[in-house]
Amino acid sequence: MRHSLILAAGLAVLALSFAAPASADLKPTKRVEPQYPPEAARAGTQGFVEVEFTVDPAGKVASVSVVNAKPARVFEQSAVRAVKQWEFAPGGGKGKVRLDFSL
Numbered sequence: 001m002r003h004s005l006i007l008a009a010g011l012a013v014l015a016l017s018f019a020a021p022a023s024a025d026l027k028p029t030k031r032v033e034p035q036y037p038p039e040a041a042r043a044g045t046q047g048f049v050e051v052e053f054t055v056d057p058a059g060k061v062a063s064v065s066v067v068n069a070k071p072a073r074v075f076e077q078s079a080v081r082a083v084k085q086w087e088f089a090p091g092g093g094k095g096k097v098r099l100d101f102s103l
Contacts, residue, residue, distance in 0.1 A: 051079055
């Protein structure tokens with residue numbers, strides 16, 4: 001039960017921590033929240049991941065790269081997996097976002 005409450009609280013805070021893409025030209029149409037890694041939730045680990053991404057002319061995310069992450073190798077996979085599912089209005093471009101993982 002405690003684990004479920006911690007995970008739910010973490011996801012609630014995570015949902016509020018999304019920043020808008022750095023490019024004003026990108027208009028989000030679909031955002032997928034990253035999943036809080038269960039081992040990080042159990043350990044009480046918090047942190048962030050900054051990613052840069054490229055959006056193709058159809059509005060799909062074509063590539064994602066991690067720019068910075070604290071702590072390293074904890075949240076990157078979850079952040080990249082989520083951002084790859086984002087969609088934007090047609091037009092393409094580049095963006096940068098910081099995803100905070102907080103309990």
